[in-house]
Amino acid sequence: MNAMANTPLDMVPPGIISVAQPACSLNERDGGCMAEPILLWHVAEVEPRQQHLARQSLLAAGFQVIAPLVREAVRLPKGQRGTTTRPMWPGYLLMGRLAEQDWSAAYRCRGVGGLLHAAGNAYSPSLVPDRLVHWLLTNMSAAGVIEAVSVPELLPALDRNAPLRVLRGPFAGQDGVCLWSSMERVTLLLSVMGGQRRVTVQRDQVEAV
Numbered sequence: 001m002n003a004m005a006n007t008p009l010d011m012v013p014p015g016i017i018s019v020a021q022p023a024c025s026l027n028e029r030d031g032g033c034m035a036e037p038i039l040l041w042h043v044a045e046v047e048p049r050q051q052h053l054a055r056q057s058l059l060a061a062g063f064q065v066i067a068p069l070v071r072e073a074v075r076l077p078k079g080q081r082g083t084t085t086r087p088m089w090p091g092y093l094l095m096g097r098l099a100e101q102d103w104s105a106a107y108r109c110r111g112v113g114g115l116l117h118a119a120g121n122a123y124s125p126s127l128v129p130d131r132l133v134h135w136l137l138t139n140m141s142a143a144g145v146i147e148a149v150s151v152p153e154l155l156p157a158l159d160r161n162a163p164l165r166v167l168r169g170p171f172a173g174q175d176g177v178c179l180w181s182s183m184e185r186v187t188l189l190l191s192v193m194g195g196q197r198r199v200t201v202q203r204d205q206v207e208a209v
Contacts, residue, residue, distance in 0.1 A: 039064065039096040041128035043116040044106055046091050054111030055093060061109050064096035068136055069143070071150035081183065083154050088146055092116075094128055094136075155203050157181040164188050164206045171199060175209060 046054045055065050068088040076082045095115070097103055103125055106112055115125035139148045158164065158181035166174045166188075176188040179198065187200045 039133075040099060040103075041066075041094050041096045041130075041133050042103060042106075042125040043128060044093045044095045045113040045116065046093060047111050047113045048091075050111035051087065051091075051093070052111075054109065057109035057111050058093070058095055058106060061105055062097075062101065063106065063109075066094040066096070066133070066136055066140075067144065068094075068140060069145045071145055071147075071153060073151050081154065083151060085143075085145060088149070094133065096133075152204065154183040157183055157203075158186060158206075158208060163209050165209045166190075166199075166201065166206055168205050169201060171201070 044054065044058065051067070055067055058065050069085040070088045071083050071085050074082050074084050095106055103115065106115055117124070118126045136146065139146050141147055158178045160178055160180070162178040164176050164178050164186070166172050166176070171190060171192070174190050174192065176190040176199070178186060178188050180187040181203070184203055185200055186203055186206050187198060188206065190197050190199050
């Protein structure tokens with residue numbers, strides 16, 4: 001299988017990878033990076049609607065898997081907005097193996113369509129650059145989301161009259177009361193310079209106290 005467009009080999013986020021890093025292995029929660037330069041990484045193509053099956057099959061065969069997610073905005077009924085997660089590279093997984101491990105065993109894993117090969121080389125799969133693997137592991141949350149290329153997670157609306165504290169901006173550190181809130185903005189009543197003032201800020205600029 002030849003490398004093609006829109007795969008992890010050619011969809012590297014621009015401007016984030018400049019220095020080669022050692023390959024990393026995964027810990028149990030698919031996050032973080034342990035400096036063990038023993039893994040080689042390849043791109044596994046997943047059969048349609050078989051992402052979970054392919055992942056579990058590769059893990060059962062002794063391979064390691066990176067399946068990064070990104071969070072994107074969606075529109076909900078009644079004009080509301082929300083977020084959802086989707087695979088960063090739909091139809092593909094990154095498969096890690098030890099140098100002495102037989103990569104061809106991936107072809108016997110259920111849900112796996114094959115490995116991407118470099119153009120003109122049908123005898124060995126392409127290697128994923130170590131620096132890309134390192135960047136993914138160090139930017140991946142515990143839930144597997146690559147936050148650096150995701151929209152912020154929307155916070156829930158706050159209750160009316162809830163006590164709040166401003167975290168950032170010109171009113172940072174001030175306490176107030178919620179007058180109105182959505183998942184994006186909050187209007188609160190602050191006590192400022194001996195008087196009360198209505199202020200509207202972004203939802204992520206306040207917290208309940």
